[in-house]
Amino acid sequence: MRAKDIMSSPVHTVTQTATVESAAELITAHKVTALPVVDTAGRLVGMVSESDLLWHRVPADPTARLRRLPDTDPANRPGMIVEIMSPYPVAARPDDDVAEVAERMLEHDVRSMPVLEDGTVVGIISRRDILRAMVRGDDVLTAEVQHRLDEYAGSHRWTAVVEGGVAHVTGEFDDDTEQGIAAVLARTVPGVAAVDVGPSRPA
Template sequence: MRAKDIMSSPVHTVEPGAPVEDAAALMAARAVTALPVVDGSGHLVGIVSEGDLLWRRVPADPTAQLSRRPAAPAIRPGQVAEVMSRSPITTRPDADLAEVAETMLMYDVRSMPVLDNDVLVGIVSRRDILRAMVRTDETLVREVQHRLDEYARGRWTATVHQGAATVSGAFTDSTEREIAAVLARTVPGVADVRIEPS
């Protein structure tokens, strides 16, 4: 499975000069945890997360023990540019989902913008990955079979066990076997594909 199979698109974005209140309101309205920050030309220049907004907006309790993070600024920032991360970790549409998840964990990020030749085409969150991973075999087999039937109705049959799909049937050549594998692999939640010619 690839990033493009589960990414959210189109992407809700915000500009660097937008008020932080607008970014917070957009996150709440769209139920997202981060917003890519784009300039006037649509180029990605940063990312702002819920954590960026909360850390710099909620006043610290002066009687509390020292936290792991530095103290929030005394003057509350007003624009997204003042709180955003300027070097966002990004991925590609064709990146393997396991690679995306590993990168998120390595850099402790919860969302990754998806760039295609430097153009923002989507965003992947940890929630997107979890949602794709917890789909039942029954759901997966229905979706795999639907895709197979659209291409070769009745010739190929799908089964799914613990996220691994098996496609069996009559294949005219290796190209058809590869097509069947690709069709099955594009279903979010399919972890592996095996082809069994009859």
């Protein structure tokens, strides 16, 4: 399963000069945890998350407002995204394996990762996207794999059964190339961990 199979697209982005308030409105309205930050050419330059916004808008000490600390004075608060964003964001490519994407998310402690193609943001993946793809039941996966196989073959030539996330595809294949195509079709279904393709077993 690849990043392009589960990423959300199109992506809501903000520019470096956007206001903190506008980013907060986007995150709230679209129920996302972070937004890619792009420059005027549309190139990724950073990420701004819910925690970035909260860190600069909500004082850690609830009594701070009573002591009028300089960093809680509205006049000193950052106003633009460029002031609070995380630069040099970790990114994925459309063909990256989802397992590798998940590993990088955990390693860098990020909840969302933009997906780049030729330097342009084409999607975004969250931890929730990965979990949603991984926890689908075998019956749902079986139906989706079977649908893709039937759609390609134009009939019910092959039979798919998913057990424990492993797709078993059996039937009559003209050659190795056809087996390879069936394997690729099954593997593109989000939630399929591995694929086993072979001729029908004797009853």
